[in-house]
Amino acid sequence: MSDEIVKIKGTKSGLxxxxxxxxxxxxxxxxxxxxxxxxxxxxxxxxxxxxxxxALKKGDLDRLKRLFSKFGVLFRTTDxxxxxxxxxxxxxEEGRAEEDAQQMVIVNRTLRGGQEVRTKSxxxxxxxxxxxAQIIAGGSIDIRGTCxxxxxxxxYGDSRAFVVADRLMPMQIxxxxxxARSPDQAEEMEKAERAERASIKDGQIVIEPIER
Amino acid sequence: xxxxxxxxxxxxxxxxxxxxANLGVGLAIRGKKVxxxxxxxxxxxxxxLLGLENRIMYDLVDVTEGRVPYKKALVRHKKYENLMxxxxxxxxxxxxxxxxxxxxxxxxxxxxxxxxxxDCPAGIEQGFKTAIAGADxxxxxxxxxxxxxxxxxxxxxxxxxxxxxxxxxxVNRIRPQMVEKGDMLDMxxxxxxxxxxxxGQVPDDEKVVTSTNRGEPVISMEDSLAGKAYRNIVxxxxxxxxxxxxFPKDSFFxxxxxxxxx
Numbered sequence: 001m002s003d004e005i006v007k008i009k010g011t012k013s014g015l016x017x018x019x020x021x022x023x024x025x026x027x028x029x030x031x032x033x034x035x036x037x038x039x040x041x042x043x044x045x046x047x048x049x050x051x052x053x054x055a056l057k058k059g060d061l062d063r064l065k066r067l068f069s070k071f072g073v074l075f076r077t078t079d080x081x082x083x084x085x086x087x088x089x090x091x092x093e094e095g096r097a098e099e100d101a102q103q104m105v106i107v108n109r110t111l112r113g114g115q116e117v118r119t120k121s122x123x124x125x126x127x128x129x130x131x132x133a134q135i136i137a138g139g140s141i142d143i144r145g146t147c148x149x150x151x152x153x154x155x156y157g158d159s160r161a162f163v164v165a166d167r168l169m170p171m172q173i174x175x176x177x178x179x180a181r182s183p184d185q186a187e188e189m190e191k192a193e194r195a196e197r198a199s200i201k202d203g204q205i206v207i208e209p210i211e212r
Numbered sequence: 213x214x215x216x217x218x219x220x221x222x223x224x225x226x227x228x229x230x231x232x233a234n235l236g237v238g239l240a241i242r243g244k245k246v247x248x249x250x251x252x253x254x255x256x257x258x259x260x261l262l263g264l265e266n267r268i269m270y271d272l273v274d275v276t277e278g279r280v281p282y283k284k285a286l287v288r289h290k291k292y293e294n295l296m297x298x299x300x301x302x303x304x305x306x307x308x309x310x311x312x313x314x315x316x317x318x319x320x321x322x323x324x325x326x327x328x329x330x331d332c333p334a335g336i337e338q339g340f341k342t343a344i345a346g347a348d349x350x351x352x353x354x355x356x357x358x359x360x361x362x363x364x365x366x367x368x369x370x371x372x373x374x375x376x377x378x379x380x381x382x383v384n385r386i387r388p389q390m391v392e393k394g395d396m397l398d399m400x401x402x403x404x405x406x407x408x409x410x411x412g413q414v415p416d417d418e419k420v421v422t423s424t425n426r427g428e429p430v431i432s433m434e435d436s437l438a439g440k441a442y443r444n445i446v447x448x449x450x451x452x453x454x455x456x457x458x459f460p461k462d463s464f465f466x467x468x469x470x471x472x473x474x
Contacts, residue, residue, distance in 0.1 A: 079273060109372075111371035111374075112365045112366060112368055113362050113363075113366040113369065114366045114369060114370075115363040115369050128405075128407070130365050130405055131362060131365070131405070132362055132365065132366065146404070197227070
């Protein structure tokens with residue numbers, strides 16, 4: 001792709017679109033359609049898109065609105081100045097959900113059987129997560145200890161969430177809408193010697209060792 | 213000065229009552245004034261283990277409902293003068309006693325005794341909540357078995373929630389041969405999960421069963437391994453530093469016998 005016809009900038013309240021000066025509407029629409037159809041994580045359902053009202057003609061704005069709504073993306077026409085100040089790095093903002101995921105709940109004890117942490121944000125556990133305990137987080141989960149319970153990261157759909165633990169040996173790991181369970185034979189699950197990280201890669205939950 | 217200790221486990225059948233009876237006798241042998249309170253209303257057993265069933269006149273429910281002063285309900289052990297039992301009712305159920313009543317009773321008993329041991333019922337419901345209400349610290353009894361350890365973990369969580377943070381662990385009914393073969397959880401596995409201070413490792417011992425039937429706790433038997441383990445626990449409760457004993461492994465001859473299926 002040549003230099004972008006459509007520029008996308010993440011802001012606190014969503015994505016801000018701006019268009020190359022002089023670009024014709026046909027190529028703008030074409031470019032956006034390709035981006036949407038590629039299933040890029042930019043445009044997950046519920047994302048709010050802002051466009052300056054004077055960037056395009058009224059009729060063209062309506063056509064864009066229809067295009068976005070087909071993909072479940074909310075389309076707003078707002079002035080970039082009145083919209084909340086844009087962040088500098090081109091981040092993968094997802095509006096509200098992302099904001100929550102960047103908050104952190106800190107659990108400063110061992111979670112024992114039957115105890116549960118449920119939050120829209122991310123979770124840091126300084127202690128173990130014992131069998132029978134569960135953590136359900138909108139964001140990612142970091143366990144500074146042994147994880148033997150059930151952990152669900154990205155519970156509200158964030159498939160970029162991950163789970164990290166010093167010793168990762170949980171009953172189940174769930175990330176977004178995927179589930180991985182521990183092997184049926186206990187012997188197959190050797191004691192993890194180093195910190196590991198579970199995340200989604202190519203539509204599967206994969207676990208890999210990490211340094212920390 | 214005096215200490216109220218609740219003995220609990222979550223799971224049934226791991227040896228709460230046996231532990232309560234043995235620790236009570238052990239502390240009494242050391243000259244402490246001890247009272248054992250059975251809170252397993254409706255399923256009382258502690259009196260049987262101490263061989264005192266036929267001496268019960270009044271029970272815990274009579275005391276908490278104010279029909280008799282607690283002193284009238286206490287049953288003195290026939291052999292150990294310092295040991296008293298406050299039995300519970302066999303006909304009422306757990307709702308007959310509430311936490312406030314037990315807290316009040318414990319305060320009364322504190323004036324008289326050095327150690328108040330409360331035998332907790334299994335489960336995490338009302339009976340459990342009542343039993344732990346007045347306790348300064350808790351002893352969690354478990355067995356080297358995943359369901360017992362899981363329940364112990366849950367109970368520790370519940371105790372923490374009730375602000376009982378002085379919790380000790382006793383692992384009961386360990387079978388050294390099975391642990392050695394890797395068929396049973398070993399102490400490292402258990403400590404790894406529960407991560408609380410362990411004050412006792414009691415081996416499985418047939419003498420526990422025979423002594424229960426006779427109403428004579430195993431702690432008084434000199435030749436019993438479980439008895440020795442309980443005596444060590446009593447020492448640790450009294451603040452002594454006692455190393456954990458090694459369980460005797462099978463002798464070469466026994467192993468040979470097993471290999472030939474004898």
